[in-house]
Amino acid sequence: MSARASLVPGGSVFRRRRDGWLGLALVLPALIIFAGFTYYPFFKNFQMGLFKAAPFPNLPSRYVGTAQFTTMLGSADFLDSVKSTVIYALITVPLGVIGGLVMAVLAHQKLRGIRIFRTIFSSSVVSSAAVAAVVFQVILSPQTGYLQALGIHLPDITSSPTWGLPAMALVSAWQFVGLAFIILTAGLQSLPDEIMEASRVDGATAWTRLWRITFPLLSPTIFFCGVVGVIFSLQSFGQIDIMIGTSGATYTHTNVLIYAIYRLLHVSQNTGLAACYSIALFVITLLVTLIQFRLLEKRVHYAH
Amino acid sequence: MPTKRLARTISRYLLLVVIAAIVVFPLYVLFSGSLMTLKEISSIPPQLIPLHPVWKSYSEAFNTGNLGQYLAVSLGQSALITIGQVVTSISAAFAFAYIAFPFKRILFALMLATSMIPFEVTVIANLQTVHSLHVDETMQGLVIPFLATGFGIFLMRQAFMQIPKEMHEAAIIDGYGPWKYLWRVAVPLARPSVAALAVFGFLGAWNQYLWPLLETGNNTSIQTIQMGIRQVGGTISTANLTLAAGVIATAPLLVLLVFFQKHLIRSLTAGAVK
Amino acid sequence: MPPTLRGMRTSSLTKVVASFALAATSLTSATLLSGASAQATTSCDPSxxxxxxxxxxxxxxxxxxxxxxxxxxxxxxxxxxxxxxxxxxxxxxxxxxxxxxxxxxxxxxxxxxxxxxxxxxxxxxxxxxxxxxxxxxxxxxxxxxxxxxxxxxxxxxxxxxxxxxxxxxxxxxxxxxxxxxxxTPVMYYNLQAFKKAKIAKAPTTMDQLIADEALLQRAGYRYGVAIKKDPWLTMAWLSVNDQAFVNNGNGHSSRATATTFNNSTTQQYWSKVQTIIRNGGLASSLTGSLTQAYANIFAIANDQAGITFDTTAALGSISSALPLFKNVTLGVAPLPTLSGKTTGSMLxxxxxxxxxxxxxxxxxxxxxxxxxxxxxxxxxxxxxxxxxxxxxxxxxxxxxxxxxxxxxxxxxxxxxxxxxxxxxxxTQGPVIPDYEQVLADFGPTLDALTQSPWPSASTELQHAQNTTTSDIQSYNSSLGY
Missing domain, CATH: 3.40.190.10 (Periplasmic binding protein-like II)
Structure with a gap:
């Protein structure tokens, strides 16, 4: 823990001129891939946003300047999308993080067979959106669904504007909870044993230890987990496409930004507007992440 | 006293079992549904346990969907992406962790930022790029865009920084150059993180859908298992086969998870080299 | 403190913005890649x-x-x-x-x-x-x-x-x-259910369908009738009454510029469907796969309903699944109409x-x-x-x-x-510009029609007609029409 000073970029071990070239050479492969397949297409969005695309990509598009961007900012569709995106994240992230935290604390006990539980708790990371969608269709079906068997009667998610979005967020939260568990367990295992021991000697109950010591010490990890969760939730749409689609009343309520982009690109071929949406999504991701850092960093307890 | 302790242990297990049941329930539905007959899976009220498990659904799904070929492609694609990500991440992370070079901070920030750009946002331009590189509808096109990952670089850099200072000092005294240090000290000590990076890379690649759909175009011989699933079922009479295909597509990842779950956690802990 | 956070400090994140600006200037000025056009053939010579x-x-x-x-x-x-x-x-x-x-x-x-x-x-x-x-x-x-x-x-x-x-x-x-x-869409029914409910033959009018629903429910079939919320049904009703879904010869003679599906025929059909659903019928979803999209069929298979509408394209797989369901003896009939007669034909x-x-x-x-x-x-x-x-x-x-x-x-x-x-x-089926968007516009209407507070069919269909027309027009104008 004392080596922190050297952990900031710049505190390098190898600092000869020759090493500098080596450093650049080592970074180069990743940089080339990013330049070609992330930065370039990302910035091409700014260019595409200036053109009104024809409905099909082989037909010429028209230069319209920033018109599409201003239209988007004023459109009800876009604002609905932003609203859905925010609600979606507000359900997915806390549910995933709290669920992961509860499981991580429970799995941190020294019990026989605890490794089996750890594997189960992390198991949801293996599910693809396609598989998750198929499974949750079976679970949530208003006619043959498993929840019906348990006596929980749900309306049809495709025609229920109130229930559709939370249901999709629930699927995302389940997909995310495995990763959250892994991250938080890692955080728990890295807490210094001495402090935990000391508090036990002081006679603190398990509950107080958890609230007074474990959680504050874990707060940087919880916060990191939240950042990962936000990025995850802003990028998931597969289950929405498969389970909700566009054929019901729920559609306009589950049209989160990434799904709107997907449909604009691959159904309407509206590359110009999709580019504007993409920029908006990036800005929102950046803003949320920055806000999380600014707000939470003050409250987060760093053990130094 | 012992009874009290016993009661506490039992209640702890009970809590673990209840939560495990909730978390694993969707995967259980996938598995149990894949063993049900069509009548069982569509029954009202739904049935939780397959009373007459139909194991042949797996072979049926496997054969009708020709899933062997899709699995082989997915295996190849995911392995190549994983290897590529491990190599580029170790390489870049080592430079960021140990070597002084120009534009280091800005390059590091740039690479971290890539995780904030959803891939969907870049698809159109990327399709044009692979086309102009003449690798569309090929395995190269499936793999190349994913050969680097911001998360991987970040993870490996953290792992390298965990290595105690004394190690570098000793290495430098012994006359190790950066190259020798990387292979003799850094990588061996960061093994759990390498394993974790590989597993995360593999998971991500295996579960991709949109890019393989668009990139493979009309070349069915390089389509991946996520597209293979759709070759199974799709009609009323084969709903149960769809779930069997889902199990086949997910099982390799579950096996991977069972073996590497410990590494995933360890790679993210500070105590990697206690 | 876990190490995973150390690199992700605010300082490096704020730099992200700056570095993006840097990368932007260097990359947007780069030559844009463009795909080479394939050759195009303009005529067809079968020889x-x-x-x-x-x-x-x-x-x-x-x-x-x-x-x-x-x-x-x-x-x-x-x-x-x-x-x-x-x-x-x-x-x-x-x-x-x-x-x-x-x-x-x-x-x-x-x-x-x-x-x-x-x-x-x-x-x-x-x-x-x-x-x-x-x-x-x-x-x-x-x-x-x-x-x-x-x-x-x-x-x-x-x-x-x-x-x-x-x-x-x-x-x-x-x-x-x-x-x-x-x-084409047809009416599927279970003859065994008909026997139990004492229904002599398949209904040919919507009013008979409403009556049969009650009989089926009395015989223990929870929903009686199951209806999938498919825009296709509205097309079918128009077609059998020789009416158009869109203007300009249903899109065949020239490009359609508006939808025309809101008329007294569709309003009457929809009011009947509303009655069926309000009386306890199942309105099932169009989306998805498995149990979700086939809920209407599974309702028949599970003795929850005795009648549903669906496509003939499903007949192949339905008949292969039938041996599993001894409780079902399948019957197929044309869709019921308002009067029992058709002036047009099925699209x-x-x-x-x-x-x-x-x-x-x-x-x-x-x-x-x-x-x-x-x-x-x-x-x-x-x-x-x-x-x-x-x-x-x-x-x-x-x-x-x-x-x-x-x-x-x-x-x-x-x-x-x-x-x-x-x-x-x-009766040749409509040719619809921006069909996917028209479908997406239609969905909320079908849901609204089959849910409380049960809006009037004319209001809802008019709303859908306005939205779809405006979407068709903006699609047409994006092509320069």
């Missing part, structure tokens, strides 16, 4: 196949579900046909390219090919019939009319096709594609075959040759009898009937309601 000295290779992109193996769904049947074609001659070789993800996946892939200037595009592509207008609007097709014009043999053969199926693909006066698969729906222009002249010729094979007398009999689609040829009927044996009575109902009766623009 080139016979003249060719070497094998012409073509790709067929299709969206049929199921595996590529025979006997595992419609895709397997299609693969059998392709193999037959390849084995029957050596001038043309067809490679199958399947998008089991459905028409949407094929469309997505096809437009991705367009973005590359048509390189990689298939030589024959299968599209949803209702996507015809958009297919034409891509300006990437050779209309099959140009092949027909140069093919005297086909001109003679043409009379054997069900003319309405052919007419369905007439877009703005031109035969744009060839029909391949046709299905065709399904998918058709189109020829992209990016192949060589020889490939275009080969594409047409292959399309003729798929729509030939024997191919069509085999395709229809093994999938549940209806044959689009009258001369395939005999073989089709023999192959289907006893089940033919189910299919005959559907075939008759589609092939007999009026053949005009109103």
């Amino acid at each position: 080139l196949v016979a003249k060719s000295s070497s094998t012409i290779n073509i790709t067929f992109e299709e969206s049929m579900p199921g595996g590529a193996v025979s006997g595992t769904g419609n895709h397997g049947v299609l693969v059998d046909l392709i193999n037959q074609y390849n084995a029957s001659q050596h001038k043309v070789h067809v490679t199958d390219s399947n998008d089991a993800g459905g028409y949407g996946a094929t469309w997505t892939k096809y437009t991705a090919d367009l973005a590359n200037g048509g390189s990689g595009a298939p030589e024959v592509v299968q599209f949803d019939q209702f996507d015809s207008q958009e297919a034409v609007d891509t300006q990437s097709l050779i209309p099959v009319s140009s092949c027909i014009a140069a093919d005297p043999a086909f001109q003679k053969d043409k009379k054997n096709l069900v003319q309405k199926a052919l007419n369905a693909y007439v877009v703005s006066g031109t035969q744009a594609g060839m029909p391949f698969s046709v299905s 065709p729906a399904g998918n058709g075959l189109f020829i992209p222009k990016y192949g060589t002249a020889a490939q275009v010729s080969a594409a047409w040759d292959f399309i003729k094979f798929l729509t030939s007398k024997t191919s069509m009999a085999s395709w229809a009898s093994r999938t549940g689609y209806l044959p689009i040829r009258t001369d395939s009927q005999a073989a089709w009937k023999t192959a289907l044996k006893k089940q033919i009575s189910w299919y005959q109902v559907a075939f008759d309601q589609f092939s007999k009766g009026l053949n005009d623009n109103n």
Whole structure:
């Protein structure tokens, strides 16, 4: 823990001129891939946003300047999308993080067979959106669904504007909870044993230890987990496409930004507007992440 | 006293079992549904346990969907992406962790930022790029865009920084150059993180859908298992086969998870080299 | 403190913005990559196949579900046909390219090919019939009319096709594609349920349907009637009453500029459906797969309902599942109407075959040759009898009937309601600009109509008509119309 000073970029071990070239050479492969397949297409969005695309990509598009961007900012569709995106994240992230935290604390006990539980708790990371969608269709079906068997009667998610979005967020939260568990367990295992021991000697109950010591010490990890969760939730749409689609009343309520982009690109071929949406999504991701850092960093307890 | 302790242990297990049941329930539905007959899976009220498990659904799904070929492609694609990500991440992370070079901070920030750009946002331009590189509808096109990952670089850099200072000092005294240090000290000590990076890379690649759909175009011989699933079922009479295909597509990842779950956690802990 | 956080400090994140600006200036100035355009063929000369000295290779992109193996769904049947074609001659070789993800996946892939200037595009592509207008609007097709014009043999053969199926693909006066698969909505019912509920015969009017629902519910069938919220039903109701879904000859004579589905006919139908749902009927979802999209069928299988409406294309898989459900004796009848009579006829729906222009002249010729094979007398009999689609040829009927044996009575109902009766623009199925968006606009309306607070059909349908019309107009204007 004392080596922190050297952990900031710049505190390098190898600092000869020759090493500098080596450093650049080592970074180069990743940089080339990013330049070609992330930065370039990302910035091409700014260019595409200036053109009104024809409905099909082989037909010429028209230069319209920033018109599409201003239209988007004023459109009800876009604002609905932003609203859905925010609600979606507000359900997915806390549910995933709290669920992961509860499981991580429970799995941190020294019990026989605890490794089996750890594997189960992390198991949801293996599910693809396609598989998750198929499974949750079976679970949530208003006619043959498993929840019906348990006596929980749900309306049809495709025609229920109130229930559709939370249901999709629930699927995302389940997909995310495995990763959250892994991250938080890692955080728990890295807490210094001495402090935990000391508090036990002081006679603190398990509950107080958890609230007074474990959680504050874990707060940087919880916060990191939240950042990962936000990025995850802003990028998931597969289950929405498969389970909700566009054929019901729920559609306009589950049209989160990434799904709107997907449909604009691959159904309407509206590359110009999709580019504007993409920029908006990036800005929102950046803003949320920055806000999380600014707000939470003050409250987060760093053990130094 | 012992009874009290016993009661506490039992209640702890009970809590673990209840939560495990909730978390694993969707995967259980996938598995149990894949063993049900069509009548069982569509029954009202739904049935939780397959009373007459139909194991042949797996072979049926496997054969009708020709899933062997899709699995082989997915295996190849995911392995190549994983290897590529491990190599580029170790390489870049080592430079960021140990070597002084120009534009280091800005390059590091740039690479971290890539995780904030959803891939969907870049698809159109990327399709044009692979086309102009003449690798569309090929395995190269499936793999190349994913050969680097911001998360991987970040993870490996953290792992390298965990290595105690004394190690570098000793290495430098012994006359190790950066190259020798990387292979003799850094990588061996960061093994759990390498394993974790590989597993995360593999998971991500295996579960991709949109890019393989668009990139493979009309070349069915390089389509991946996520597209293979759709070759199974799709009609009323084969709903149960769809779930069997889902199990086949997910099982390799579950096996991977069972073996590497410990590494995933360890790679993210500070105590990697206690 | 866990190390994973150390690098991700605010300081480095704020730098992200700055570094992006840096990268922006360097990268946006870089030359933009652009795909090279493939050559385009402008005409169709069917004689080139016979003249060719070497094998012409073509790709067929299709969206049929199921595996590529025979006997595992419609895709397997299609693969059998392709193999037959390849084995029957050596001038043309067809490679199958399947998008089991459905028409949407094929469309997505096809437009991705367009973005590359048509390189990689298939030589024959299968599209949803209702996507015809958009297919034409891509300006990437050779209309099959140009092949027909140069093919005297086909001109003679043409009379054997069900003319309405052919007419369905007439877009703005031109035969744009060839029909391949046709299905229509029909009424499915369970004869055993009818017996228990003491229903003598299948209802022919909506009022009888409402009465039968009550009888079924009394006999223990929870929903009585299950109705899938499918916009297709509205098209069907209009068609059997000889009314149009969109203007300008239902889109056939010239590009449609507005929807016209809100009239007293559809309002009456919808009020009846509302009554059915309010009385406890099931309104099931259109989206998804498995138990979700088949909820109406499963309601029959589970003795929750005795009657539902669905496509004949499902008949193949329904009949293969029937042996599992001893409680069901399937009956098929035409959709009930308002008066018990029809003034129009049932529209065709399904998918058709189109020829992209990016192949060589020889490939275009080969594409047409292959399309003729798929729509030939024997191919069509085999395709229809093994999938549940209806044959689009009258001369395939005999073989089709023999192959289907006893089940033919189910299919005959559907075939008759589609092939007999009026053949005009109103009954040939609408040609709808921006069809996917029109569908998406329709969904909320169907949901609203079948839920509390039960709005009036005229208000809801008018709302849908306004939205769809405005979307069609903005689509048309984006193309310069």
